[in-house]
Amino acid sequence: ETAVFQTPNYHVTQVGNEVSFNCKQTLGHDTMYWYKQDSKKLLKIMFSYNNKQLIVNETVPRRFSPQSSDKAHLNLRIKSVEPEDSAVYLCASRDWGGAQDTQYFGPGTRLLVL
């Protein structure tokens, strides 16, 4: 099956803990993204990687760090989570063909910070 896979589906943690989310795509794409979707459904890009290189880094707190081992994987680590980090984190991938190419999304990881 070719798609974008995310783990875990859901994670509950306490303020100050570290969390890590995984994303893998089997579509053969070169570019991967992390988006944050807040409680009002607002979607904002956080990071983008092309073939393991960071190409987009929006203004996000320094406690967020993306990690890419190869072009099929892009993980997200959050050191010392805060309550405002509660959100759904969506991973996406795309061919490096151009801006017209479709981004394919994973099902998301829902984070709740108590």
Added chain:
Amino acid sequence: AQSVTQPDARVTVSEGASLQLRCKYSYFGTPYLFWYVQYPRQGLQLLLKYYPGDPVVQGVNGFEAEFSKSNSSFHLRKASVHWSDWAVYFCAVSIVAGNKLTFGIGTRVLVRP
């Protein structure tokens, strides 16, 4: 910088009725435009996308959208809504030199039986 406005946060429609969701973009050039749908507890799925060319674009599940450069719009339509269309719909823009999608706030569609 590019931006997208979806003026309707929520639309309620009866099953079988027609649907139009509005989207306006801001960008001085010609953008690439997308409509995505998000069903409850799921990721985003592409409905359709626009490249420069025919202004009317056909998508999946009976959706279509019409691009208007003069109005800077990319409205989504469906002739007859089904209960399964209950979801949040996002309009998004991508520009030639860009590497990211910029999304509108989304329009939640509620379908009455």
